[in-house]
Amino acid sequence: MSRFEILLPYYGDVALMQNAVRSVLAQDGDDWRLTVVDDGREPGVPEWFESLADHRVRYFRNDRNLGVTGNFNRCVKLAEYDYLVLMGCDDIMHPNYLRVIRAAADREPAAAMIQPGVTVIGSDGRPYDTLADRTKRKLYAPKGPGQALYGGEALAASLLRGNWLYFPSICWRTEAVRRFGFRDDLGVIQDLALVIDLLVAGESLATTPEVCFSYRRHAESESSAKAFTGHRFEEAKRFFLDTADRLEAHGWPAAAKVSRWHLSSRLHAVSLLPGAIKHAGRPGAGAMLRHATRTR
Known part of the structure; x- marks a missing residue:
């Protein structure tokens, strides 16, 4: 029985997206599906997905550009399984990602969010340690045991002090996310807004330390x-x-x-x-x- 809907809201670099897709296809088990929602018009992309001929992959192209938040919400509406992941289209799942998530979900079945261990990479795919990420680790992230369950006012205050989560790596309980969705009036901070909605509603976050995801952080554009x-x-x-x-x-x-x-x-x-x-x-x-x- 399928449990995990891996959602890829896509816009932008084709090669990075293809690497992200390949990293999902490397996951083990038969309890997952990849759903890609294309918000762009890059040539050759529909044909590339058709050539995969993989029953575990669904591909949709939006009739019009929905923007980041709009595409997130369409992805959530398409999710049919118990858990979902809103993966960045330039991020990389390690082959152990779903193994780590399965274990955490079995350990904490009531958790609405699961944050696994993450490594940060740059545009070139190499390790990329920024001031922001060092601050997350050393100042804002909890210093307790790696496997833990957090919630309530304490977690809300911690995340509002400094958001130490890596949104694209989080596995979410689908029902909990669908209850709120992403706010249409937010274009940058909508992930933290969703987490606060869930915490106020009494939901919790499970953490597990094993690294299983590479989050790509691009340098601030010097030309823009x-x-x-x-x-x-x-x-x-x-x-x-x-x-x-x-x-x-x-x-x-x-x-x-x-x-x-x-x-x-x-x-x-x-x-x-x-x-x-x-x-x-x-x-x-x-x-x-x-x-x-x-x-x-």
Whole structure:
């Protein structure tokens, strides 16, 4: 009986997507299926999937571009099995991924989310250790046992202080995700918003330390001023402040306070200030400074 729906919302580099697909096809067992939802128009992609002739693979191409959040939600609607993974189309599953996830799901069947061990790679596929990832490991991630179950206000506060999860590597209980879906008004921070929705609803997160997934982190584009306009920080501030009010009303004052301060997000803006000055001038620098210095 199939348990795992591996969903690949695709847009962008064809070769990286094909490597991601091959890494899924290397999984063992007969309890999974790969569903690819193509939100682009790259030539030859439908033909490549047809040539696979693999009954474990479904391929859909959207009639129109849905954008990141829209494609995430279409993927969730297509999921039919008990668990789903929303894998990045440039990430890599190690051959042991589903073995690790199966063991964790059997150990913690009530968990809505399973976070396995992850390694970070760069655009070239080599290990890539960034300040953000070192901060996740050393400052924000729990220091307790590798196999653990977390939930409630403590986990909400921890993730709002600094989101140490690797969203594309997480295995989710399908029913729990479908209950909320991804917010249409968010384009960058929608994964954290979903996690908070689940925690407020009483759901939990299981962690397991065995590394079984490579998350690809691309360097901030040096040629694109878009990265430094501050739009994503405007979205983040709105999310954190709205969430603070929501958690206060829910009776989680400690998590609400962390969300209201959203210190890690503000520090991230500070770290981008030199690039903003270089690529976006005064408007970009002003956007970074506003996010870094204001909590309202």
